Every structure is written in structure tokens, then in C-alpha cells.
Amino acid sequence: DLVNASDDGELLLFHRLVYLPLLMYVRNTVHLYEMLERLKAQAVGAGRGGRLRQLLDGVGTGRESPYSWLVFGIIGALQTVLCLRMLADKHLTPGSFPHELLASSPPLTVWLKDGMPWTPEADKLSPIPKIGKLSRAKVKNYEPMLPVGTFGQGFGLMFRGIWLSEDIDEDAIKFQYSFQSFSRSIEGVMRVLRFYSGVAATKPGDAARAGHLLIYVGRDFPSSPWVTPVQLFEGPKKKDGASEQELLLPPFMVYEFEDKFSVDPTQDLPEKQRRIAELEECWGVELPKNLTQFVLGLLPHLNHSLALAPPDGYRVSLRFLRSMAPSPPVAQLLQDPAKDLYDWHDRTVSDGLPSHKKK
Helix, strand or coil, X not given: XXXXXXXXXXXXXXXXXXXXXXXXXXXXXXXXXXXXXXXXXXXXCCCCCCCHHHHHHCCCCCCCCCXXXXXXXXXXHHHHHHHHHHHHHHHCCCCCCCHHHHXXXXXXXXXXXXXXXXXXXXXXXXXXXXXXXXXXXXXXXXXXXXXXXXXXXXXXXXXXXXXXXXXXXXXXXXXXXXXXXXXXXHHHHHHHHHHHHCCCCCHHHHXXXXXXXXXXXXXXXXXXXXXXXXXXXXXXXXXXXXXXXXEEECCCEEEEECHHHCECCCCCHHHHHHHHHHHHHXXXXXXXXXHHHHHCCCCCCCCCCCCCCCCCCCEEEEEEEEEEEECHHHHHHHHCHHHCCCCCECCCCCCCCECCCCC
């Protein structure tokens, strides 16, 4: 099948074309941040006039490298996951796609040799490697898969936090040129904010020291075709709460906000409380208590920054997403089978099941 490697350990096309690109996105690597910065450069006009690939690849610069291929790979992976979601809805039941699998972490692999803990390095240190029977130990999975359908029974809330620089405008908040990461938990958002606050000589790092942050809040992520859980590709976790619980969105997204519920630092406490309460009533949800207390100034810190807190405390803005969708060309790229970057299907087969055919 598409997921399991062959008996001899050979990687299948799914691993090469879906698993690896998403792994490259989810794990903290210099390649991820370089790609994101090149995509974001479009916001200031770079890459227009048919020069997007030149921008992504850094053609003619000292940093020339084919990052367009990484963008290609991630888009191809998202297309494939979306295709599987549509197949599940068509051939099984609507909503049966296992988001909960993609939103879980695999268990740690601990090898035993003849029932004793073993690593390949142990054999290298031994003058005469011991021959024995290998097996996998049973270990606790700190982020196991929840039953399929669990997410559909809740609010499906999703959060994203960014440090705001002083020169940012409303267009920069609404229009996204790069891939975006949300989290299923406020704790996951704070992990990301904390990471960026510690990166010196960068806009997010400088903004963290100024102390103004923006938190996006969305809802019902399992029903959105534009949201893909990618926690599975993070790899195993060694303790509770170690995952960002990441959700991936494609580039060129446009956000529309519930403007009458937006919260900003300039509002007084009763006004913030009123807007949050009305938003919860309108959406039929309950926001995490630690988020509301942080926004209202009742909770001074959520372990979200490595920088010193500003003298007057943190300034927090909230934007609630009324809707979100990619630009029409990107939506077509993700949903039109004729635009698929990989041809996993034999289009002459009526049931549309995977056939491993590659363009």
C-alpha cells in the first residue's frame, strides 16, 4: 500500500513524495526558515512578473539553491493528503478521514537484543558483537492517536501566534504569502513564540523584545480542506506536552476576520471582556481560560518568550477568523485533479483507487 515500506525496507513513493517533504517542513531546519523567508519576500514585490521561481531559488545571488523544489514537494504532499480525504468521503463516509492519525505522534523505538536494551553503537564498542534476537520494547506513547471522529465532536479550535513589529499593517495580517502553521493548543503556540523570541537579529526577535503579539483563532479545522494536521511527521516525543500539535495551511491564504470581536491592547478591560464573551456566544465555543486571562492581563506570562518582559507588560491582540481560503489559483491547484503534481491514480479506473502511477 501507500504507507508501509516493502519487506526489504525499501522506501515507497509515498515516503519520498509525501512523508519526506512534510518532515522537512515540520522539523526545525535551516532549509525550512530559508524557504519561508523567500516566500514572504513576495510581500514587498519580489518575485513578481514571472520571477517567483528565481526568487525562491535565489538565482544570481550568493545563496542560490533550488528551494522551488521544496515548495513543489510540500504542495504535492498536501495535494495527496487532500486527495485521500476526498476518497475517504467518497468511498467510506463523510468525515471518516483519520485526522487523528496525522495529529498523533509515533512511539519511540527502543530496541532489545535478547530482551536487553540495545543500540547499534553498543555493538561498535564491543570487540566481539553479540549475536542475538532483536525485538522492540513496549514504551509509552505520550501523544497517541485519538479515536477517529474525536475532533469532529469538539470545537476544532486552532491558534497561531506571531510577534508584531511596529511597521506591520492590516494587509500583512490578512494576506499570507507563505505556508502557515497553526496549533491545536495554546501551549503549542507559546512554544513557537518562545522559539522566535530567542532568534537574535531578526524581526520576530526584535518584536518579541517590544512585547506586542497577535494571536489568530479559528474554529472547526477538521472540516476545512485547507488545514492538514502534520504532528505525525514531527517524530516521537519523550514527554507530555512536547508537541507543537501543528496544523499546516498552504501559501497565499486570505483571512477574513470577525471584526466586531477583534481585541487590541488599546481597549479597556470591560471592552475586551465584552468582545470575548460575545465571540464565544456567537461561535458557540469556550476559549481556553489561560488564553483569555493572558489577553486580559490577568495572567502575565505563558512561558512564551525568552526575552525580558517589557516594563508595561505584553500587549496582546486577538483576531478571530470568520473565513479563510487560498487565492483561486492555489485553491484550483489543490482541488482540481488535472493540476495534480503527482498522478497517483489511473484516471481510466472508475473507482479511482491508488495505482502508484507517477508523472
